Amino acid sequence: METLPSDPFMLYSFVNMKLRDAYPSLDALCSDLGIDRADLERRLHDAGFDYMPEVNQFR
Numbered sequence: 638m639e640t641l642p643s644d645p646f647m648l649y650s651f652v653n654m655k656l657r658d659a660y661p662s663l664d665a666l667c668s669d670l671g672i673d674r675a676d677l678e679r680r681l682h683d684a685g686f687d688y689m690p691e692v693n694q695f696r
Contacts, residue, residue, distance in 0.1 A: 641672065641677075645680060645681065645683070645684030645686075646684065648680060648681065648684075649681060649684065649686050649695055652666070652677070652681070652695060653694050653695055655670075656693050656694055656695075657693075657694070660693075661693065662690070662693060663677075663678075663688050663690070663693070681695050
């Protein structure tokens with residue numbers, strides 16, 4: 638499992654980079670990296686970002 642950044646803005650940047658460069662969906666990213674999707678979405682939502690599957694990014 639890859640270590641996730643603890644800073645929410647670094648996490649946002651990291652996840653969006655991974656989604657852009659390596660994963661077709663949030664489910665694929667979470668499965669491959671061993672990340673709990675609900676926890677990741679909650680952490681980013683608390684920072685003001687929500688997942689938009691139509692563009693495969695958090696915004």
